[in-house]
Amino acid sequence: NIVTTTSDLGSIAAAVAGDHAKVESICTGKEDPHHLQARPKYIMMARNADLWIRTGMELEIGWEMPVIDGSRNSNIRPGQPGHLDASTNIEKLDIPDAGTISRALGDVHAQGNPHYLTDPLNARLVARDIAERLAQLDPANAEAYRANAAAFQQRIDERIPEWTRAMAAFENQSIVTYHKSWIYFAKRFGMPIAIELEPKPGVPPSPAHLNQVVQTVQQQKIGVILQEPWYSKKPAQLVAGKTGARIVVAPIATGGDPAATDYFSLIDLIIQRLGGK
Amino acid sequence: MSDPIICCRDVCVAYGRNEVLHQVNLEIPRGVFLPFTGPNGAGKTTLLRAILGLIPIRHGKIITPFRQKPAGYVPQQRVIDPLYPVSARQIVAMGLHRQLRWPGPLPHSRRTAIDAALEQFGMLEHASKTFRELSGGMKQKILLARAFVAGADVIALDEPTSELDESAETEVLNHLLRLNREMGKTILMVHHDLDQVARLTNTMCRIRHGKAELIETGGSHA
């Protein structure tokens, strides 16, 4: 039994596990993983889990430990083999310098930006990590896991050129996003993010900040404002109204849209939406 | 006397299981000065409020002219929410509601009517106090002024003098008598002092054991 915190991880883990393990994901992709309402089922899932996979980097800080504690399943506690932090081998972005990580300058993503699965190559890495861990936990099927992971990686490799082509129009074209959740995606496709609408997670934009966004959009001739469906479109509409930029709403997790059934269709969908289709 | 102004037929009033008035039949003639008497808890307040349409009746029928011309009313419990920043004058002005269709400052004629009503009870100098800043008797006087100010045809008073000092009490009773005799107003007044009642009028409505009946006061009044 594999339990993942987010649906993206679930989708990758399912691809890696194949028929040899049951994969369940706690978030469905419709909830923001920061805010989650516990259900008994989550704890039952954790209790029966042999492997617990989390995004890490404090994305699930609100509820992960209570659920694990509640499950009294010591195998999946952090540090145990049954606990996999998928971010371990990721090249993390946005890590605040040790010097500035004081409380006064604190940041939600104190360990860096946790929205790394928007970069397909990170998904590739995660698939490998999952396969290795599964192989360690279930040596009997180790080969199958490695093969599945390789297949997953190969699919990614196949799709990357296609995605890159689709994103060619955006190469070096700055965009605006709502939350700092797209930096990995943007970096992968060479699309600079000029500014975020939200000055800080959970804090509404101030007038000065909005002005700054508008100015940035105008100066850099930015054409797209990208955001997840769970943020209000109003700030984007205000900016769009003043500048003519286009608002793109795209899911950031598998299951966040009926069309995003697995990891690949998710990335497809994001790119489609960005392309204006 | 003339035809009845208020008519109760087979009226039953109950609070939950407790039936307070049982098949009350009552005809109140126009222009009468009618004290309601009876022991505590007999149902005087209940009957008055039922006549005014303030509590639903279980059964029977009450005919009143209050749709066309509202009555003046002095409740027994002098409770107005103390939170409201409303002056005594504004409470008296409430009595003129029918004549104040529009918001805004009161027309001059109304102001003088209000001042006269306040003056009558010696409350003019306290007119700008809020209700909770008034003493018990002063509250009662304000509510009396409110009931009188509009010149209603029927005035219903529930123990209107219970907390007044002696001179104010005499003044109020005399004023009621004048209203009744000189202007033909119908006065319904719950009152406990039977001697005073006998001095004021010769019929009263006695409420006892769930019944109400008009009886002679047996007083000296001709």
Added chain:
Amino acid sequence: MSDPIICCRDVCVAYGRNEVLHQVNLEIPRGVFLPFTGPNGAGKTTLLRAILGLIPIRHGKIITPFRQKPAGYVPQQRVIDPLYPVSARQIVAMGLHRQLRWPGPLPHSRRTAIDAALEQFGMLEHASKTFRELSGGMKQKILLARAFVAGADVIALDEPTSELDESAETEVLNHLLRLNREMGKTILMVHHDLDQVARLTNTMCRIRHGKAELIETGGSHA
């Protein structure tokens, strides 16, 4: 008579800018039956509440024995929050608070004391009604019972008979007289009926123009 039980020296009480009592000096002897009289708004309630420690005084000093033995008190305004699901009996039981240190059902002796107090005002059959289900006079009776039940030495009553029917009023006044004469209780009672006052006692406290003074009632009472 004996030494004073309550002593006011230079007492000033004001509400905001409105000074209601100005330099009141008053010595109330132990065991006296003292009616407080005066026109509406004179400050009777204010003085009584100041003596009971319910309103702060601006100036002066009031000496009372209420720390050792609380007084019985019947307020003028019979307002108890109608929301509370509390029976009349429980309100009377409140008077026994000093003797009820522990939660739980009342001891037998207390129950009989409460029942006796209820019985005295004919309220035994209404004992399980909540406060808002009582009529005006019945509320007053319950508050009277609460003031009497603990057998306080000093009983302060603010217009305790304003809404009682005639027989209840007589009964209450007689009971107060008995308490005063036979048991030596000190009775402070705001009352408006000067004739009754004259019949009850020969000294009264007249409150007027911000002053309080003990004067003869001028009544027939010896």
Added chain:
Amino acid sequence: MHDSLNCLYCQFGDALSAGLLVAAVCSVLGVYVILKRAVFIGITLSEVATCGVAAAFLLGTPPFAGSLALVLGAVALLSLPFERQQIPRDALMGILFIAASALSVLLVAKSGPGLMEIDALLYGDLILTSRRELVTLLGILVPALLFFVGAFRPILYTFLDRDAARVLGIRAGLWETLYFLVLGIVIAATSQIAGALLIFCYLVVCPATALILSKRLMVVLWIAPLMAMTATFSGMLISFHADLPTNQTICIIACLLFITGAAIKQLVRFLVRLRIS
């Protein structure tokens, strides 16, 4: 020299007008909200609106129809006469709040989009007000204010002394229901545009300040909107120049005005006491 970039009015003219308008109308209505002891009606109705949208998604009806229907239902319940009930009005309000919050989560748990998405739909922020929203506000608030001015006496009398009002021929039930209806519509509409917390603030903080400062209803009804408009203007100005979220800044300014008002009141009391004795 007029520097239009640093001029609040040039940059956010619509928002400023909308703010002043909402402030004026809501704080006038709010005087009665406090006196009627329905203080928390603002957040209760916005919870109810969220629940309505969640239900609408489930049923496939238009979201705003759902929220309007539930808000009107709640308002109808709250306009019942509570004078003779065994629980006070605010207990029912609390129950509605709880039921609405819990039901939203449950409705969302089983299907439909996530709660965050619904919240985003109902999200409002004064600074984001568009010209169209300003027109909507005018269309709702001006009639509401006219209603309130026109029906001032019957509503006051009904609330002040229900029995006496009925004897005077005032249809107390009707006016009470109408008042709550208008209030409900105003709250639902303005919360969505200007933000639920800000509306709550206008409905409560400014009227409370006015009630503390004066014992005359007419004065209160003038001070309250003045306070609210002052708080709005200075709050927007500060948020503009100090780069702070607008709504929250306005709320804090309003609270500071309240504290100042209460302090002045205490000081005056103290001085009067000193002068007398």
Added chain:
Amino acid sequence: MHDSLNCLYCQFGDALSAGLLVAAVCSVLGVYVILKRAVFIGITLSEVATCGVAAAFLLGTPPFAGSLALVLGAVALLSLPFERQQIPRDALMGILFIAASALSVLLVAKSGPGLMEIDALLYGDLILTSRRELVTLLGILVPALLFFVGAFRPILYTFLDRDAARVLGIRAGLWETLYFLVLGIVIAATSQIAGALLIFCYLVVCPATALILSKRLMVVLWIAPLMAMTATFSGMLISFHADLPTNQTICIIACLLFITGAAIKQLVRFLVRLRIS
């Protein structure tokens, strides 16, 4: 056959015990919360606690010290005697709510960690209760209940008729402050463990049901906890078997009990009316 996997008690024994305990104590205290018209004290104090944590992060003090300090401050303000004030207690409560919510956002906007981190710190969910938290709850709730039972009469008398209580030698101010203090501590502690909405529900919905069903205080004080415990038990059972969020399920069950109670009440009234006439 006892199937421990499907047995709520075997799986969530601690949570169940904690739920029943919290339900019983909070609903007893809640009877007075309703009668004192302080219905929204639950959510107000949890906003205040959030604000306290935000402030503590800013000042670098321990977060819970900050939240406790602010909660106690708020409780002290609320225990002022409001009988003679020009605004009702719930208006002050509303102002505290607004000030706390707005201030949290502003504090977060300027510095300190994000709102999410704060929410995570204060996040509670009944189903996640651990053994240690159960012990904490026992340590707080049992003394609170004892205090309440012991001080039952003076508190009742103070609330019922403050003047008469003072004449009887009851130190009304002291008891009122103590009551609100105990309430504040109970709310702060239990909200953090069991969730703010659930505590709000216990404090309001179940006592309101009891108040509707009976006119005798003693009966009310017994019905309320029974209702709350019934709602807790059946809510947990349903959420367990139907895979729903626990807290919200309990809230909805409590609301359904309220509706049933109100309906029964109306029915009885109607029958009495029929039989009499």
